[in-house]
Amino acid sequence: QLQLVESGGGLVQPGGSLRLSCAASGDPFTHYVIGWFRQAPGKEREGVSCINATDESTYYTNSVKGRFTISRDKSKNTVYLEMHSLKPDDTAIYSCAAAPWWVGLKLEGNEYLYWGQGSQVTVSS
Secondary structure, three states: OEEEEHHHHHHOOOOEEEEEEEEEEOHHHHHHEEEEEEEEEOOOOEEEEEEEEOOOOOOEHHHHHHOOOEEHHHHHHHEEEOOOOOOHHHHHHHHEEEEEEHHHHOOOOOHEEEEEEEEEEEEOO
C-alpha cells in the first residue's frame, strides 16, 4: 500500500513556473514508478511524465518536453514536477500516481494502482 499526497499547485501567469510535490508514505516508493497525470475540464486524463524511483530514469509526453522536469528525493520519499514556461493549455488538475516498478516508464493510467487527491494548476493572466 502506498499513500500519495500532492502539493504545490496554484495560479500562475503564462510563462511562469510552479513546482508540484508528491509525498509518498507506506511502502518504500523505490518499488514503484511514479507518474504525473493531468485532466483539464472536458478533456480526458493525460499522462505527463513518470520516473522510476529506483534508477531515476524518466519519460515525458511530447507536449511538456523541455519545459517540465520530474525528479525524486529518496530521503524525503517525494517526487517533484518542476514546470516552467507554463501555458494556459497546461491548466488542469494534476495528480500523482504509483505503478509497480515492473510496469516500466509508461503513462497508461490503468497501470497505476495508487493515486493522490489532485492539485489544481491554473495558468492565466
